[in-house]
Amino acid sequence: MTVAIFEEKPDEGITVMNGQQFMINALGGFDPIGAVKEQYKLEDQTVRKCIAFAKEASARTSRLKVNTFADLGALDALLAEKFGAKAKIGGKKGNRTYQSYDGLLKVTVQVSDQITFGAELQIAKNLIDECLNEWSADSRPEIQAIVTRAFNTQKEGQVNRADVFMLLRLEIEDSRWNNAMDAIRSAIRVTGSKEYVRFYERANANDEWRAITIDLAKA
Helix, strand or coil, rough: CCCEEEEEEEECCCEECEEEEEEECCCCCCCEHHHHCHHHHHHHHHHHHHHHHHHHHHHHHHHHHHHHHHHHHHHHHHHHHHCCCCCCCCCCCEEEEEEECCCCCCEEEEEEEEEEECCHHHHHHHHHHHHCCCCCHHHHHHHHHHHHHHHCCCCCCCCCCHHHHHHCCCCCCCCHHHHHHHHHHEEEEEEEEEEEEEEEECCCCCCCCCCCCCCCCCC
């Protein structure tokens, strides 16, 4: 019985079996490399090259985040020890800013609450729907638009958080509306928080701060 000997070259997308080169197709089959069209080989090579760069950049970004928080945490600890404090620099939510001595470089850390909504939100929607149905043509179109955006869910459980909060800012004298706003407030659940770090620079002290782009979509 002949035993197949495999040698994989994942970076090249090639599998060597018994001395012959193959490319694995989307169905998991082995296509002899000579039978694969040149444009497919070129596309495969290009995609693998792009993905390799992306993985490298992702790893560097992960290391940057870990190292940045470690360095800033060490600085916080030193400053806290110097002044006999235990709290982090910044407000009660932990937002803080660090700046170079010449005022041209800045690192900010912002803490954002992670929020979800409980079952009370559906009660609020039902009350709001009652109001809109009764007000009908008399209701302001901008209110209808906000309500539509707030509860126009693409997936179960997802709502437009910003528009839901905007509803709380509207002053409407109707007991059902006010009950709906109370239900929204009761629905808010703070499930945790997340820290975001951002980097800025400027040419001189009179210039506006310019973000150092790390987000690929904004590069």
